[in-house]
Amino acid sequence: MVEFDVVALPETDHVEAGETAPDFTRPLVNQEFWEDRTLSSLLDDGPILLVAHPMDGAFQSIYVYNEIADRGWADRLDVIGISISTPYEHxxxxxxxxxxxxxxxxxxxxxxxEYGIENDLDGMAGIVDARPAMFLIDEDRTVQYAWVGTEQPSFPPYDEVDAAIDDIRA
Known part of the structure; x- marks a missing residue:
């Protein structure tokens, strides 16, 4: 079994359920191409699950996307990730x-x-990574569910997220 240290993350003033999700424009990557898109433009098709994750090669990111695939969340709504990795890595x-x-x-x-989920990496001046987080956002950009990790590594409460997706799709 791989051993690693669990590190408590400092408190953060992150976006909470009931708040308006900040809009932004960034390159959005799928398996075929990427283009600049706004978060709000994605909500035209319904609610989304915004998944913040560490760099793409981190074991946490791999586990989170494996769980998303296994639970079939992308069949129920649009799953949109965000991280510091490049479009090529995505x-x-x-x-x-x-x-x-x-x-x-x-x-x-x-x-x-802007979402309050940046994580300063120890020993790397000026380098941040994503704190693990999930935000379920409705068509009005209202955050219906928010989970933000309090330690590194941490994983979302998958059953709780699953129930929130059921609620927003009902």
Whole structure:
């Protein structure tokens, strides 16, 4: 079994359920191509699950997308990731995981900061990564469900997220 240290993350003032999700424009990547898109333009088709995850090669990201695929969430609503990784890395992650999702590329972590989910990496001045988080956002950009990790690594409460998806799709 792989051993790793669990590190408590500092408190954060992140976006909460009931608040309006900040809109932004970033490159949105799918398995075929990428283009600049706004978050709000994605809501025209219904609610989305915004999934913030560490860099694409991190084991947390791999596990999260495996769980998303296994639970069939992308069959129920649009799953949209966000991380600091490049569009090229996102294409590779999506292809390897076989999940029908798209991922925003936010290399400078500006959107992560706006959502209050940036995580300063120890020993790397000026480098941030995403704190694990999930936001279920409705067509009006209202956050219906929010989970933000409090330690590194941490994983979402999948059954709770599943129930929130059921509620928003009802």
């Amino acid at each position: 294409k590779t992650l999506l292809a390897e995981r076989g999940v029908d999702a798209q991922i925003f590329s936010d290399p400078a972590g500006e959107v992560l900061a």
